[in-house]
Amino acid sequence: MAEKFNLSMIAKKFSDESEAYKFLESILWKNGVVCPHCSSVNQSKFLQPRNGERKTRKGKETYRRVWQCDACGQQFSVLVGTIFEDSHIPLSKWLIAIHEMCAAKNGVSALELSRKSGISYRPAWHMAHRIRYAITRAPLAEMIKGTVEADETYIGGKAKNMHKAKREKVINGRGTVGKTPVFTVVERGGDARSQVLNDVNSETVRQPLKDNVDPQATLNTDASPVYNQVGKEFAKHETVDHAKEEYVRGTAYTNTAEGYFSQLKRSINGTYHHVSEQHLPRYLAEFDYRYSTRKTDDGSRMMRAIEQTRGKRLMYAALIQSNGEIQ
Numbered sequence: 001m002a003e004k005f006n007l008s009m010i011a012k013k014f015s016d017e018s019e020a021y022k023f024l025e026s027i028l029w030k031n032g033v034v035c036p037h038c039s040s041v042n043q044s045k046f047l048q049p050r051n052g053e054r055k056t057r058k059g060k061e062t063y064r065r066v067w068q069c070d071a072c073g074q075q076f077s078v079l080v081g082t083i084f085e086d087s088h089i090p091l092s093k094w095l096i097a098i099h100e101m102c103a104a105k106n107g108v109s110a111l112e113l114s115r116k117s118g119i120s121y122r123p124a125w126h127m128a129h130r131i132r133y134a135i136t137r138a139p140l141a142e143m144i145k146g147t148v149e150a151d152e153t154y155i156g157g158k159a160k161n162m163h164k165a166k167r168e169k170v171i172n173g174r175g176t177v178g179k180t181p182v183f184t185v186v187e188r189g190g191d192a193r194s195q196v197l198n199d200v201n202s203e204t205v206r207q208p209l210k211d212n213v214d215p216q217a218t219l220n221t222d223a224s225p226v227y228n229q230v231g232k233e234f235a236k237h238e239t240v241d242h243a244k245e246e247y248v249r250g251t252a253y254t255n256t257a258e259g260y261f262s263q264l265k266r267s268i269n270g271t272y273h274h275v276s277e278q279h280l281p282r283y284l285a286e287f288d289y290r291y292s293t294r295k296t297d298d299g300s301r302m303m304r305a306i307e308q309t310r311g312k313r314l315m316y317a318a319l320i321q322s323n324g325e326i327q
Contacts, residue, residue: 005299007103010095017063020091025065025078027306035069036081044069044076082309083130093117094127098305101131103298106267107286126316129282133314135305136285137193143214144187150209150221151257152200154179155268155280180277182264182284185212186257191292194284196277206230220252260291279319 014020025033032042044067068075079085084094096117100108110125117124156179183205184194193212197204205226210233213219219234221227223241231237238252247253264287268275275283293301 005099005302007096007099010092010099014092014095017090017092018065020095021063021065021078023095024084024091024306027303028078028082028310033067035067035072035074036076037074038069038072040069040071043071047075081311081313083134083312083314084309085313087127089117089119089123089127093119095302095306097124097127098131099298099302101128101286102290102293102301102305105263105290107271107283109271126319129279129319130312130314131305132282132286134309134312135289136282137288143217144185144191144193144212145214145217146190147188147251148185148213148217148219149188149254149257150183150185150205150213150219150227151254151261152181152183152197152205153261153265155182155265155275156180180280182261182280183208184257184260185209186260186291188256192260192288194288196281196284200226202226202229209233220254222254260287263287263291 014023028034033044034041035044047066047068064077064079066075066077079087079091084091087094097108097113100113100116108128110121110128113119113128114121114124119127181197181200182194183197183200184192185208186192193208195208197208202225206229209219209230213234215233216235218236218238219227219231220238220240221231223239223243227237227239231239238249240246240249240252240254247255264284267287268283272283289305290301293304296304
């Protein structure tokens with residue numbers, strides 16, 4: 001079924017909200033209806049709406065499908081405990097947004113989601129971040145193995161486009177001043193895993209390598225001294241010296257990681273134009289997800305993303321509590 005999913009099909013089939021709810025139930029409750037309150041399975045009954053329709057407390061018609069658990073007596077819908085909970089955005093528009101973010105190689109801006117779905121900018125921005133949060137790789141996921149490349153880059157705008165006070169710091173400092181360090185490990189033919197660093201040194205790169213890369217892997221890096229010590233903790237450590245214009249030596253290279261960074265930067269510059277340091281980790285999770293699922297079709301990628309919405313809540317207040325930036 002996933003292979004047939006495309007934007008026109010979703011818009012046609014799930015324009016009916018009740019069908020969108022049934023579709024979500026079929027994905028999140030594959031093994032039976034699960035009560036989010038007591039975790040009982042197949043012990044809930046569907047509450048048929050009176051006169052064929054269900055209304056909210058304010059008297060508005062709603063297509064929400066409500067269940068009641070016989071074990072704990074609580075009522076719930078498939079939205080409870082997911083990124084969709086307490087959202088006023090129609091579920092059909094959520095499905096379109098998830099497909100768009102899974103299918104667009106360069107990502108989709110909140111402004112574009114707002115324009116296409118007919119919702120205002122702030123809800124679209126919040127919706128996009130909730131989707132990114134859902135597809136973020138879970139901690140302690142399986143180690144990546146085989147041949148792995150590790151590299152770092154810096155995300156930030158050009159000095160000429162910055163505020164005067166910040167621009168002076170950048171111009172008077174190194175090229176990385178005022179930018180955010182991003183560290184990525186890429187398994188050749190496999191997954192990419194990225195994270196924001198406070199600084200790039202031997203200590204800050206060691207932990208993400210230890211957390212993500214199998215000790216029996218072959219690690220490929222450039223000749224930066226930050227990798228000298230941690231490189232000894234893997235079965236093999238190959239380096240290439242870019243300062244000497246050495247980019248490939250047999251199977252030693254970091255071209256895969258550099259290709260990932262190239263795509264990431266083009267997408268940020270072309271689609272989002274600017275990403276704040278506060279929200280950058282979720283954007284990285286989005287690009288990691290698309291890269292790691294690049295060998296699957298858009299429909300399968302969307303289905304997998306929906307499966308990851310369980311147990312994920314990201315409130316609007318938490319998004320803006322640091323500095324209020326909306327990006």
